[in-house]
Amino acid sequence: MYNSTKNSGGYIANTIVVPMIAVVLVSVVGIFGVMHWSARISDESAAHSQYRLIDGALQLMQNYMVKQQTGVVIWDEAFVEVNDPDPDEGWIFNNMMHWLFQNHGFSKSILVNRDLEVQQAYAQDYTIKWLSEDLLEELTPVVKRVRARYIISFKKTPSGLYSFVPQSSNSRQAIAETGIVALAGDPYLFSAAAVMPQIQSISPIRKPPAVLISLVPLRGEKLKEIAEMSRLQGLVLANLQNTRDGVGRFELLSPQKRSAGVVAWQTNQPGSQMLQRVNPFLALAAFMMAAVVIAVTIFTRQMTKRLARSEAKAVHASRHDALSGLPNRTRFHTLLNDTLRDGIQKDTKTAVVYIDLDHFKDINDTLGHSAGDKVIVAVGERLRRVIPDTGIVARISGDEFAMVIRDSKDDEWLEYILDQVQDEISRPIRIGSRELFASLSLGVAVAPRDGDDPDELLRKADIALYDAKANGRNRRSFFEPTMEHHVQSKDKMSRELRLALKNDELDLAYQPQTDTDAKRIVSVEALARWTKSDGTIVSPAQFIPVAEETGLINDLGLWVLNKACAKAHDWPGVTVSVNVSPNQFKHPRFVEKVMAILAANNLPPQRLELEVTESVFAGRNDSVLQALSRLKNLGVKVALDDFGSGYSSLSYLRRFPFDTLKIDRDFVSDMNGNPEAEAILVSIIQLGKALGMTIVAEGIETAEQIRFLQAHRCHRMQGFFISRPLTDKALGKFLDDFHGANSTGFGTDLSYQPLTAKG
Structure with missing residues (x-):
C-alpha cells in the first residue's frame, strides 16, 4: 500500500510539474503578447473616445444653434408676417435673418413657406449664388420632418377644432432639425426650425409651418469652439483625409448621408506610452515567475504524496453515509447496476428491497435527533448482520434504507429472509436507559420479473413500499402491476386536477x-x-383524497x-x-x-x-x-x-x-x-x-x-x-x-x- 502510494505520488508530481513548466513558458510569451495587444486596444479605445468627444461637441453646438434661433422662430409677429399672403420681406430680412447674423453669426438663411417654396434667402454678402438645387435637395427631407413634427403637435378638441399649445414661456423649445451640409466644398452647420406662435392657437385645420433654415460655417470660430469643448488640439478641416496611424478622423455627413468634409486631429496613444513604461517590469516579472515555478515544483512533489495517501479516504467518504457507514445512494446505484448485470449473465434473480422506518419522526420529536441518529446506526448494523453475505445494504436518505439480495431462489425464500430482517429489527434498541422498539415497512421488486433497469426496479420497490405503508405499516409488499396502475391513475388524476384548477374548469x-x-x-x-372536458364526471370521493395526498387541497380549498x-x-x-x-x-x-x-x-x-x-x-x-x-x-x-x-x-x-x-x-x-x-x-x-x-x-x-x-x-x-x-x-x-x-x-x-x- 505504501509503495503504491509513493509511486502514485511521484507520478502525480511529474504529471503536474512538466506541464507547469510548459505553461509558464507559454504564459510569459502570452503576457508579452497580451500587453502589446492591450496597448493597441487602448490606443484604439482612446481614438474612439476622442471621436465621441467631437461628436458630442458637434451635437451641443447644434443644440445651442436651435436655442439661438428660438427668439425669431417662436414669435407671434414673425408667425403672422411669414404666413401673410403679402409678407413684408424687408421686415423679415431685418428682424429675422439679418438679426440672426448680427447676434449669433448665422451667415446664411433660407425661409421656406408653407408650400415648400423658397420664400426668401439671405447671405451676409447679399448674394444668392450659394443657393443651389443640390443644397435644396439636401435640405428638403429636413424641412419635411420639421413640418411633420409641427403638424402632429396639434391636438384635436372635442369641438372638432385643432389646438396648438407651445411649450411654456420659461422653457420654450423650437421644433427643429440640425445637421451639416457642404457649400462650395466647405462644411456648414445648419438649424431648420418651424416658425410658430408663442401662445395657444385654435384652427379648423392643421396647416404646415414656414421653416427658417439658418447656416453658419464650421471653419474658423466654430472649429475652435469644438476644439475647446473636446479639449483636442490641432483640429483641421479637410475634404479628404487618408487613414494613417496616430491621426483620428471624423467624417461629416449631410442629411442625405453624403460626405461634407472631414475633421482630423492627432490622437493620443496611451497604450503605446504605457507599454514603453511597463516593458522593464514585464521582464522582471518573467524572472520571478521562473523562480516561483522552481519552488512550486519542490512543494508539489511533497504535497502530491500526502494527497495520494488521503485519496482513498476521500473516495470512501464520497461513496458512504457518514452516520451509518453504509453505502450512500450514489454508491448503491452503482452496486445495483453491477449486480443486475451479473445476474443477467448468470440467469439468476435479484431482489431490490426498499425499507422505511415506521414513525421515525416520532423518535426525533420526542427524544431528539441524537437518539434518532443512534437508532439509524443500530438499524444499519442489524440489517448488515442479518442479510446474506452477498447482499448489499445502503442508507438512501433519512430513515430510508435499501437492500439488494443476490441469487434469490423464489418468493418463499425471500419471505424467509425478510422475516429474519423484521424479527431482528423488532428487538428492542437500547438508547441510554431507554428501550426503543422500531418496525419496518418493506417494498420488494424482483429482477428480471419486474424489470432489469436499476431506476425502474427502485421505482417499483418504492411503489410496493407505499402499498405496505398504506396498508398498516410493519409489513412488506411485493410489487404487483396493479400497484403501478393505482399510482399512475392517482398521478394522472393529480395532474388533471392541477390543470383543471389552473384553467378554472371545476x-x-x-x-x-x-x-x-x-x-x-x-x-x-x-x-x-368536476366534469372533464369529455363529459366524464369525477366523484368528489375520488378527487378529494387525491388532492389531500398531493397537497392540491390547499389550492382547491381556496378556489x-x-x-x-x-x-x-x-x-x-x-x-x-x-x-x-x-x-x-x-x-x-x-x-x-x-x-x-x-x-x-x-x-x-x-x-x-x-x-x-x-x-x-x-x-x-x-x-x-x-x-x-x-x-x-x-x-x-x-x-x-x-x-x-x-x-x-x-x-x-x-x-x-x-x-x-x-x-x-x-x-x-x-x-x-x-x-x-x-x-x-x-x-x-x-x-x-x-x-x-x-x-x-x-x-x-x-x-x-x-x-x-x-x-x-x-x-x-x-x-x-x-x-x-x-x-x-x-x-x-x-x-x-x-x-x-x-x-x-x-x-x-x-x-x-x-x-x-x-x-
Whole structure:
C-alpha cells in the first residue's frame, strides 16, 4: 500500500510539474503578447473616445444653434408676417435673418413657406449664388420632418377644432432639425426650425409651418469652439483625409448621408506610452515567475504524496453515509447496476428491497435527533448482520434504507429472509436507559420479473413500499402491476386536477339548508364538482383524497372558498358554508388567506361558515385552536361537521365554542322507527342547544324525518328531501320558488311538493 502510494505520488508530481513548466513558458510569451495587444486596444479605445468627444461637441453646438434661433422662430409677429399672403420681406430680412447674423453669426438663411417654396434667402454678402438645387435637395427631407413634427403637435378638441399649445414661456423649445451640409466644398452647420406662435392657437385645420433654415460655417470660430469643448488640439478641416496611424478622423455627413468634409486631429496613444513604461517590469516579472515555478515544483512533489495517501479516504467518504457507514445512494446505484448485470449473465434473480422506518419522526420529536441518529446506526448494523453475505445494504436518505439480495431462489425464500430482517429489527434498541422498539415497512421488486433497469426496479420497490405503508405499516409488499396502475391513475388524476384548477374548469354545487319551520332557506353548503372536458364526471370521493395526498387541497380549498364568497352576493341573507380540510390549517397563513378572500369579494365575515371535522385537531391542537379562534373573532362562523362519528367529539366541544353542530347523517338515516337512534339524536340536539350552538341535521330524505326534527326544534335541515346540490343558476330559481311557495308556512303538512324536487 505504501509503495503504491509513493509511486502514485511521484507520478502525480511529474504529471503536474512538466506541464507547469510548459505553461509558464507559454504564459510569459502570452503576457508579452497580451500587453502589446492591450496597448493597441487602448490606443484604439482612446481614438474612439476622442471621436465621441467631437461628436458630442458637434451635437451641443447644434443644440445651442436651435436655442439661438428660438427668439425669431417662436414669435407671434414673425408667425403672422411669414404666413401673410403679402409678407413684408424687408421686415423679415431685418428682424429675422439679418438679426440672426448680427447676434449669433448665422451667415446664411433660407425661409421656406408653407408650400415648400423658397420664400426668401439671405447671405451676409447679399448674394444668392450659394443657393443651389443640390443644397435644396439636401435640405428638403429636413424641412419635411420639421413640418411633420409641427403638424402632429396639434391636438384635436372635442369641438372638432385643432389646438396648438407651445411649450411654456420659461422653457420654450423650437421644433427643429440640425445637421451639416457642404457649400462650395466647405462644411456648414445648419438649424431648420418651424416658425410658430408663442401662445395657444385654435384652427379648423392643421396647416404646415414656414421653416427658417439658418447656416453658419464650421471653419474658423466654430472649429475652435469644438476644439475647446473636446479639449483636442490641432483640429483641421479637410475634404479628404487618408487613414494613417496616430491621426483620428471624423467624417461629416449631410442629411442625405453624403460626405461634407472631414475633421482630423492627432490622437493620443496611451497604450503605446504605457507599454514603453511597463516593458522593464514585464521582464522582471518573467524572472520571478521562473523562480516561483522552481519552488512550486519542490512543494508539489511533497504535497502530491500526502494527497495520494488521503485519496482513498476521500473516495470512501464520497461513496458512504457518514452516520451509518453504509453505502450512500450514489454508491448503491452503482452496486445495483453491477449486480443486475451479473445476474443477467448468470440467469439468476435479484431482489431490490426498499425499507422505511415506521414513525421515525416520532423518535426525533420526542427524544431528539441524537437518539434518532443512534437508532439509524443500530438499524444499519442489524440489517448488515442479518442479510446474506452477498447482499448489499445502503442508507438512501433519512430513515430510508435499501437492500439488494443476490441469487434469490423464489418468493418463499425471500419471505424467509425478510422475516429474519423484521424479527431482528423488532428487538428492542437500547438508547441510554431507554428501550426503543422500531418496525419496518418493506417494498420488494424482483429482477428480471419486474424489470432489469436499476431506476425502474427502485421505482417499483418504492411503489410496493407505499402499498405496505398504506396498508398498516410493519409489513412488506411485493410489487404487483396493479400497484403501478393505482399510482399512475392517482398521478394522472393529480395532474388533471392541477390543470383543471389552473384553467378554472371545476364547478360548485350548492345544497340548501332550511330553518326549523322549513319556510326559509338560511344557508347553502358549497360542494366542489368536476366534469372533464369529455363529459366524464369525477366523484368528489375520488378527487378529494387525491388532492389531500398531493397537497392540491390547499389550492382547491381556496378556489372553492373564493368561488363561494363571490357567488354569495347573488343570495342576500343566506349563509355560505365551505368545508375546510385539515391540511389547509397546516398552512401558517391560512387565516390571512381567508381574510383576503373575504375582502376581495366584499363579503361580511358573518355570512361565511367554515366546516371542520374533528380530525383537524390531530397533532396540532394548539395551533388549530388558535386559528379557529382568530376566525371566530373576525365574525366567521365555525361548524363542527359529522358530529358523533369520532370518539372525542365531546372534548372538542368543551375546548372550542363552535357556532354550529352538524349531526352526522348516519344518526338521521337510522332514526326511522328506531327508538335508540331517535334518543341519541334528541340528546345531541339538546346538548348543542345547551352549549348555545346552531344544530344542523344532514341526510334528510323523508317527510317523517323533517317532522321529527321540527318537533324537537332542530335549527337547520339539509338533505335530498329538501334539495339535491344545485348549480348557482338552479339555486337562484329554487330560492325564488321555495320562498314564494312557503310564504304561508310549510312545517306540519309538508304539502309543498316542489320542495322534494331533486334539482
